[in-house]
Amino acid sequence: xxxxxxxxxxxxxxxxxxxxxxxxxxxxxxxxxxxxxxxxxxxxxxxxxxxxxxxxxxxxxxxxxxxxxxxxxxxxxxxxxxxxxxxxxxxxxxxxxxxxxxxxxxxxxxxxxxxxxxxxxxxxxxxxxxxxxxxxxxxxxxxxxxxxxxxxxxxxxxxxxxxxxxxxxxxxxxxxxxxxxxxxxxxxxxxxxxxxxxxxxxxxxxxxxxxxxxxxxxxxxxxxxxxxxxxxxxxxxxxxxxxxxxxxxxxxxxxxxxxxxxxxxxxxxxxxxxxxxxxxxxxxxxxxxxxxxxxxxxxxxxxxxxxxxxxxxxxxxxxxxxxxxxxxxxxxxxxxxxxxxxxxxxxxxxxxxxxxxx
Numbered sequence: 001x002x003x004x005x006x007x008x009x010x011x012x013x014x015x016x017x018x019x020x021x022x023x024x025x026x027x028x029x030x031x032x033x034x035x036x037x038x039x040x041x042x043x044x045x046x047x048x049x050x051x052x053x054x055x056x057x058x059x060x061x062x063x064x065x066x067x068x069x070x071x072x073x074x075x076x077x078x079x080x081x082x083x084x085x086x087x088x089x090x091x092x093x094x095x096x097x098x099x100x101x102x103x104x105x106x107x108x109x110x111x112x113x114x115x116x117x118x119x120x121x122x123x124x125x126x127x128x129x130x131x132x133x134x135x136x137x138x139x140x141x142x143x144x145x146x147x148x149x150x151x152x153x154x155x156x157x158x159x160x161x162x163x164x165x166x167x168x169x170x171x172x173x174x175x176x177x178x179x180x181x182x183x184x185x186x187x188x189x190x191x192x193x194x195x196x197x198x199x200x201x202x203x204x205x206x207x208x209x210x211x212x213x214x215x216x217x218x219x220x221x222x223x224x225x226x227x228x229x230x231x232x233x234x235x236x237x238x239x240x241x242x243x244x245x246x247x248x249x250x251x252x253x254x255x256x257x258x259x260x261x262x263x264x265x266x267x268x269x270x271x272x273x274x275x276x277x278x279x280x281x282x283x284x285x286x287x288x289x290x291x292x293x294x295x296x297x298x299x300x301x302x303x304x305x306x307x308x309x310x311x312x313x314x315x316x317x318x319x320x321x322x323x324x325x326x327x328x329x330x331x332x333x334x335x336x337x338x339x340x341x342x343x344x345x346x347x348x349x350x351x352x353x354x355x356x357x358x
Contacts, residue, residue: 060126158177207222274339
């Protein structure tokens with residue numbers, strides 16, 4: 001790293017931080033304007049609004065806007081250097097364009113590494129508080145309304161409930177079956193099963209146990225049975241933005257559990273996982289593209305180049321949203337959908353690097 005590298009890197013990082021602060025501040029003001037009526041109606045304490053909601057919301061928005069802010073920061077810094085003929089002087093002194101990219105790539109790599117750490121561990125923990133705040137004060141009360149619930153809780157154990165009351169933590173017309181291969185070994189049925197918070201177990205007041213040994217069936221009827229199942233009330237609570245509240249290890253554990261249970265909403269969590277790995281690479285690619293499109297001195301000033309930066313960043317966000325939606329409905333494998341925006345913009349960056357005069 002030379003003096004010139006530190007000069008560019010400092011401008012790039014300070015501009016990025018400034019852009020993040022400005023855009024996040026604007027969004028927080030808009031968010032407060034939209035939710036102020038809810039805060040007043042629910043008589044929410046100011047301390048909770050500030051420390052439980054908005055303080056924890058800042059990292060989320062900073063990360064969400066990072067593709068836009070890093071691109072705008074790159075375009076702004078490079079366009080200013082070009083308008084002052086500094087880039088012409090650098091290239092004239094024998095510095096290659098690839099060498100000019102070094103401080104930008106270093107800065108983008110630092111930002112990408114920071115973002116990966118944030119979205120893997122820090123932001124999910126902050127989201128736990130902000131999402132809980134929204135569920136408590138902003139969202140309507142959640143009611144679990146699925147019917148005929150089937151859950152695989154172990155390799156050979158299956159739970160069925162006709163319905164579930166998430167307020168009282170009661171499942172109705174409960175059945176627990178043990179099936180080895182294709183053979184039913186035992187079945188417990190009960191009119192209801194209730195979660196015992198103190199014991200951390202499920203309780204049945206009355207139950208019927210059927211065991212099967214070949215063609216022989218044994219029936220036993222009893223009462224007051226407590227049992228531990230790989231199933232908890234949280235499995236029936238609101239999943240509003242759940243994927244955003246899970247650290248990377250928690251996300252991996254949930255995906256493994258859903259795969260075991262054969263859940264049909266696993267794509268949402270797979271896309272979230274793979275996007276967390278693709279985001280840092282997207283930051284580097286967008287930075288390189290920003291340098292390429294803004295390195296020439298424009299007659300109209302930096303305004304046109306900054307507008308182009310906003311447009312390309314907007315297109316990237318559209319790609320992210322579209323690919324995520326297609327993955328969630330099963331049209332594209334999640335691991336491919338998460339990387340589509342980065343792959344597409346890598347191709348765009350290669351074409352721009354090759355054909356745009358510098």
